[in-house]
Amino acid sequence: MRCMALIYDHIRHAGNAGDVIKHLILGEAVDHQLSAGLIYAESHAGYPGYILKPGGEWTSGIGRLWARRGDFIGFSYIQALERLNPSDLLAYPGSTCLAMMVAEEAGFSLRVEAWDIDPLAGPAWSSLDAFPHDLRFHTGDGFSGVEELLEEEAGLLLIDPPLIERTDVERSARLLGLAAKSGWTVLFWYMADIERPRLPASVETYSIEFAKAGLECDRWKEAAVAVSGSRELCERIRERTSEFMELVENW
Numbered sequence: 001m002r003c004m005a006l007i008y009d010h011i012r013h014a015g016n017a018g019d020v021i022k023h024l025i026l027g028e029a030v031d032h033q034l035s036a037g038l039i040y041a042e043s044h045a046g047y048p049g050y051i052l053k054p055g056g057e058w059t060s061g062i063g064r065l066w067a068r069r070g071d072f073i074g075f076s077y078i079q080a081l082e083r084l085n086p087s088d089l090l091a092y093p094g095s096t097c098l099a100m101m102v103a104e105e106a107g108f109s110l111r112v113e114a115w116d117i118d119p120l121a122g123p124a125w126s127s128l129d130a131f132p133h134d135l136r137f138h139t140g141d142g143f144s145g146v147e148e149l150l151e152e153e154a155g156l157l158l159i160d161p162p163l164i165e166r167t168d169v170e171r172s173a174r175l176l177g178l179a180a181k182s183g184w185t186v187l188f189w190y191m192a193d194i195e196r197p198r199l200p201a202s203v204e205t206y207s208i209e210f211a212k213a214g215l216e217c218d219r220w221k222e223a224a225v226a227v228s229g230s231r232e233l234c235e236r237i238r239e240r241t242s243e244f245m246e247l248v249e250n251w
């Protein structure tokens with residue numbers, strides 16, 4: 001019997017508590033790594049952006065922070081969201097667009113290599129030709145796509161799998177290891193309630209329990225981002241995640 005492919009639809013999840021942690025750290029990492037011609041790669045990019053509909057998962061994610069966004073304005077992630085939403089929170093950038101927005105704000109353009117297996121994502125990306133970045137979107141498997149890219153000059157990689165295939169965690173950990181060996185800076189996002197990935201000893205992991213941050217995310221309790229990068233980057237992410245937690249815990 002053939003197994004049905006598992007389908008993941010990020011539209012339902014955009015802006016949820018997991019995205020908040022992921023995108024907060026991503027914004028800081030992009031801002032830290034910026035340099036002329038930086039390669040930014042994503043193995044699981046999703047769509048350029050999402051419209052936030054009433055009652056969506058975002059309401060217990062970014063929706064909870066939005067009223068107090070002034071407290072978080074030092075974070076590149078919140079700054080990008082504000083530029084996209086000058087008044088009400090209506091639109092949410094996908095991670096790749098967030099990376100491009102952070103770079104643009106600092107006056108840089110990126111070379112972007114993004115993969116997603118969803119055949120509907122490609123047309124959404126091709127409507128973005130006005131972006132001032134060297135952007136290539138590839139429809140297909142991001143694990144193998146990024147692996148081929150690793151031979152090229154190193155850059156910043158986000159691995160953000162849907163975690164619905166049993167092999168997603170293992171393949172992500174493997175890709176992180178390969179990319180790190182090739183000199184790439186890597187962020188790997190996962191729900192920390194799932195099995196803990198086996199990662200190289202040099203990798204630092206930043207995890208946030210949703211309840212402690214005043215957020216909720218369906219049945220999940222904790223998200224983590226594993227970071228393989230320079231000591232300076234890790235220090236920045238450590239400081240910024242602590243700052244974020246202090247802000248939300250002192251509400």
Ligand SMILES: C[S@@+](CC[C@H](N)C(=O)[O-])C[C@H]1O[C@@H](n2cnc3c(N)ncnc32)[C@H](O)[C@@H]1O
Binds near residue numbers: 019116
């Ligand atoms: C968590 S979502 C990505 C969200 C996006 N990175 C963001 O933060 O805005 C995971 C994505 O992985 C895609 N996907 C699933 N399996 C894949 C594979 N083997 N290669 C590339 N993309 C895949 C899904 O279509 C989905 O869009």
